[in-house]
Amino acid sequence: MPRKKPIIPSQLRPVSLALAKLELTKGHILASMPCIFFGFLLITIGTFKPFTVHFHPVWSWLITGFGALLLVRETIELFQLRELMQKSHEKILAFVFGAVFIVVLLIAAFAVPNPTAFQYTVFRIVLALAAAGVAAMFSGFLEMEIPKVLRAGGALAVFAVVYFYAPAALEKLQQ
């Protein structure tokens, strides 16, 4: 609640109390990130068929459910605290999401060895986004320019490179 009256400083509470709350909130933002990563990991494990066939299906549901709950809850929490997120927090979050999607795509590469054209396009888009997220940690290290067409810096450049210059387009799809 905003203060509306003039006041002498000695009538106020020590500002360190509010700053301690601020630090705790910043700590919460940082703590949420590994939890989001862990949530993703649990969902991936819980839905990874070659792994889950060895266990009772209930375990698969439990692991996936717990992961989804953790992921959704922490994402909502982060969204509520977004006002207090600093640039460094945003970069770490982009890196976490990027790393998670790269792991997911690595698993997908083994789980879906012969993707359809649609699957291939989706994988490429997700991979480009994930690479951009990882690159956000190192923004400024790469700049790309296609004269009169595109000018991108940092993460956006990585997205453009991965998306437009797909190095391993499938022969079948090219035909």
Next chain:
Amino acid sequence: MLSWLTWPVDWLARKISEPRVRRLQAALGDERYIDTDRWAKLNGINKQQAEAELEAAAKVGLLARMYLYEGSDAPGDFLVPEELLNTPIKLVDAGFIDQDEDATISVSPLRSRPVYVDAEGQAETEATQLAYAT
């Protein structure tokens, strides 16, 4: 209901922030306000970053921005909210209860500086209780 899910996050958040909180409390002690220069120095960041951080904390309701008047024509320093800048302020209203009831001071942005205070509650000091009583 979800507390079993949140306690590891809370525990981790406390573990992350504990050393910083302790360092802040040791550095600030009983101080009732903080300005951007001090916050920048405490965190090793530049003034713009410090201001952005404190403004964000004010936006979420942890801190409140006020203007500190340190002029020699007042019996002591006092803080005014932004809405009251450039308006005559009775010293009695600011908490100087032993002053003439009609004594006023106009606080302009040029004669004051922005600082950030705890947005909640007041210290339960004798002065506060006396101010409430009057």
